[in-house]
Amino acid sequence: MVNRLNRQRSPAKRQRAVSAGTSSDTSADDGDCSTDQQLGPIQQFLQRALDKQTAELTERFENTVAGLREEITGLCQRVVELESHVNDQGNVIQQLHEAVDSRDSRIHFMEDELEELRREGNTPYLVLDGPGLPGLPPELEEEPWKEDVAATTRAVLQQHVPSVTVHEEDIVQCYRTARGKKIVCRFARWGPGSTRDAIYDARTHLQRDGNGARRQPQDQIYINEMLTTGAHNAFMKLRAARKRGEISSVHTRHGLIYVRMIPHGQKICVRNRIQCERVLRGEY
Structure with a gap:
């Protein structure tokens, strides 16, 4: 009998259980809807904030890129101007180099011309020196300007170069140098047939006297060009x-x-x- 009562009650209990389950599902659905309703505004706020931030970043990035492009364009233009300036300066430097080279060439030319003029000016001169050259007479040591250097020169040449006759008019100027150890003599003429060239050509025989005997070292003189x-x-x-x-x-x-x-x-x-x-x- 108890079992029969239980079987009679079971459908009712089952109905209540089903109703209870249905009620629980409905409550869960209502809870989900309530959660969606609460999160919706937050999601919208976050989406708007994200969109705003994205727009600001995009605008800032685009402005930065535009600024960089403008700077790069200006730099490129500056580089072009600098290249043009460098090329201009290179041309100026090249012109300066050419001017310096031309100046150096002119300087060398003028130096050569000056050297040639000095050589021509020195050609009439002969320089006599050596141990056989007589020094300043003792009586003239206090007054060396009183010495007749031309007469001394003619006497020396007559002794050492007897093959050449030296006249008074052949010598224009004579003076001592190197503390009196050398005599510089300027002749009136030079060139083929001149007394000056004849004396210079005879310098190879200075080591021997008129008799052909070899002179002693202390008696030798030397004749050189100036x-x-x-x-x-x-x-x-x-x-x-x-x-x-x-x-x-x-x-x-x-x-x-x-x-x-x-x-x-x-x-x-x-x-x-x-x-x-x-x-x-x-x-x-």
Whole structure:
């Protein structure tokens, strides 16, 4: 009987249970709807804030890019202007280099011309020195200007170069130098047939007296041309090269330097330092 009552009650209980389940589902759905209703405004607010932030960032980025583009365009234009300026300056520098080269060429030309004028001015002169050259007389040591240097020169030349007759009118000027150890003599004429050239050509016989006997070292004199500073320096270099055996001979004539690289070889004329360096390098 109890079981029969339970079976009679079961449908009712089941109906209540179903109703209770349905009520629970309905309550859950109502809860979800309530949550959506609460989150909706928040989502909309966040979306608007995100859209606003995105718009601001986009605008800021676009402005920054536009500014950078403008700066880059200005820089490119500046680079073009600088390139043009550099090219202009390069042209100016090139012109300056050409002007400097032209100036240097003119300077070298004028130096060569000045050297040539000095050489021509020195050509009439001969320089006498050596241990055999008489010094200033003792009685004239206090008054050296009273010495007749021309007369002393003629006496020395008559003794050492007897083959050449030196007249008083042949000598224009004479003076002592190097503390009286040298005599510089200027002749009236120079060139072929002149007394000056005859004396200079006879210098190779100065080591022997009129009888052909060899002079003692203390009796010897030397006769040289009066060279310009440039020619003197070049001559000393070439003479040192001759001592080293690099050239055969070197001598001067009318202020010019003549070199032979081998005995009886071609005679090479050296006028300046540049030509001297070329000869020493074998470029002739």
